[in-house]
Amino acid sequence: MVTILIIIGIVVVLAGAGVVVTKRRSSPALGAGTPAPQRIEPAAVAPVVLDTTTDAVPADVAVVEGAPVAPVVTPADELSESTPPSVGAASAKSRGIFAGLRAARRLKAIEPSTWDELESSLLRGDVGVTTTTRLLETLRAEVAAGTVTDGSGLLERLRSLLIATLSQVERPEHGELSLEVAAGRVPVWLLVGVNGVGKTTTIGKLAYRAGGEGKKVLLAAGDTFRAAAGEQLATWGARSEVDVVLGAAGADPSAVIFDAVQRAGARGFDVVIADTAGRLHNKVNLVEELKKIRRVADREPGQVTEVLLVIDATTGQNALQQARQFTEAVSVTGIVLSKFDGSARGGVVVAIEAELKIPVRFLGVGEHASDLIAFEPIAFVDALLADDPVA
């Protein structure tokens, strides 16, 4: 029991001393001569040195030419058969096409229950309290000013307010991703996000899409941490008929990606799409590792043109935190909202776009290669506000 005393003592000293140290660290005037210690992290498979201080690149990689390494689970004809889905199609399953909040539409006058209903539909869609309150305040002011007078008018205004919110950021049309590089450089698209959101799957879909546009795509298996992550990406490579650069389990992810970039430069690939291991945004050392990955991928001949953050549509308000931290670390250029085919509505991206001005670029709507659609504010808002299937 007295060991508690020790813990308290140590923690008191550390936390107290730490207050100053961390405050200082966040200010730009950091005294020189503070060598950051090398962090050596025990890995599950083999010990790896996550050396985030130097950008040394040992090579330890293998290349899988577009042939299947693992059994291809999806039959080829299934891929070609599936027609490009739409938001409507994806969400029709769960919620029907935009019918609007039925009761609100029917109502002539605006009653307290009308407000409740609007609030509920936004909150249930994970839009979040702050954004919901802001939207409703605007509406209340308009009702007070007499510009909106009935239930359906109110709903229409909410819809256009949401669409306007999602129109503040510039969004390349038709889900186009940037390939703009200096002469002699190779564009790199980096996929980042927390664990299990759908990064690897999204890469498979992006590869399928880019391949369909006639681009020569090379995938880089930058997740060398999770068991069988490389095999998973290789399977996607085979499905989408593109080459994959694989690293050994536990290899330095930056090295694998850099190897892919060099190979792409030498062999005239149009783009490298790089996978990264899922990581929680609050793990400092893993975020450092990601920063290094980005730096190395940006090194000649590579040039990072897109950093796509994958967010799972089932995620609640934490998605905002994810977006904040990832973009601070690696300057996210766009968001892919995955698993939008489920019953969750992903309304938190409204808050993300409003606060961070990062455009949502794609919706993931299934597990097939073609289940990726360009984000479109109107269709998204209609799906967000649609009635529940059993209303």
Place this chain on the structure above:
Amino acid sequence: MFDALSDRLERIGGRLRSRGRITPADLAEALSEIRTALLEADVELSVARAFCDNVAARCSVEALSKSLTPGQQVVKAVHEELIAVLGGETLKISYASRPPTVILLAGLQGAGKTTTAAKLAQWFKAQGRNPLLVAADLQRPAAIEQLRILAEQAGVAFSSSGTDPVDVARHGVEEGFRLGRDVVILDTAGRLSIDQALMAEVAAISAATSPHYTFLVIDAMTGQDAVHTAKAFDETLALDGVVLTKLDGDARGGAALSVKYVLGKPIAFASTGEKLGDLDLFHPDRMADRILGMGDVLSLIEQAERTIDTEQAAQSAARMLEGTFTFDDFLDQMNQVKKMGSIGGLMKLMPGMSKQMRDAASQIDDGEIARIEGMVHSMTKAERQNPDLIDRSRQARIARGSGRSVADVAQLIKQFKQMSKMMKSLGAGKMPSIPGLGGGLSGARQMAQLAKSDPAQLQQLLGQSGGGGLPSAPWAPKAPGVGGGAGSKNKKKKGGRVTPPKGR
């Protein structure tokens, strides 16, 4: 997780408590703030509403007007309601009389089923069982391979034969029986609750294997959809409980509260990291305390006992109380404490810590500790033994030697002296106070006092106030015993929660 929620509740409670009179408008305002706090923590809307209604019912305006401490009354009502929702017993696995005990894992894509399967296998192995892992996820590319590798890492048997998930699962259970494995864990493909074909498939797997336990795996970051999903899986599979994953993130974890509220099914296990060892039984009562900012002393003690050299610690503690604790002791003990996990994680388990302290502690990683160690190492032996020797010029020398600024060194020494003072006055039987830390240490102080003077009383207090927690913790009722609620025992439980490890 849950930190922000408890911070919010702390603030609302603090404000209320300071009032002598509470009007219906005050109460309404507090309830609306509580609702907002819950929603921001991803508690499902109808659950947040019901929660606030119940709190309101527990503190009618008439009752409040009669009460001498109406603010306290509201605070207590929130406390009781939280305990009522989250409370309950820690799951006790009962093994099938005719082995193997079959465990089925189901959930949405990406929730963490495969990793959880392997962690569970390792957990059962640690309980002296002999598990078999069965990969019945034939959907996601390389899912089988992933589980095979993880099984190898956990050192448990693995099976996946067949081309149909139902066959694979059935065959897995037969294999478990044939090989004499006493636990069989079935990993299944991720599926959306609205995908009828796949929900029928998992129902068929369940029918073919008659699992003794069916757990829904839920990501702690889940938003409003958690309830919908949990209900759908419960209707299809009759769940026995939930495994909560990715608790090492900073999500506020309202989904856990919602699912418990709506299904009434326990959160059986919680997973707090990517290593196979990062899974343990979920202790609902302890979690309620954590939400309320009361820390989780039981887990802290268990963790300490597992990792710290108690004899040496006891000697150092004695020196602390005498006021003869040196920087050498500090270095030794810091290395011990470091083994227990991240400082930020330990801080979460401690009651009564202010947000400021927690935030500071959560930033202390190995690098920070190394820097602090660096400073201590730059002291001379005499200085380490007697910090009073360290004047300004010595501080400057230490700063140069360790590559830190003089202010850093000064702060470290100041903090060390304050801690020594606090411990010494504790040793002398006084109630110490620590200036300069925003009063964030009241809980720690009190706990330290009890730990020193009367361990039995500490234990008793932990049990007594329902969910645990000390009288000085922000939410604990002032009178002993009034916070009593569901399911708290003061007996010690095995296998405390592991602090979120940093990194991999």
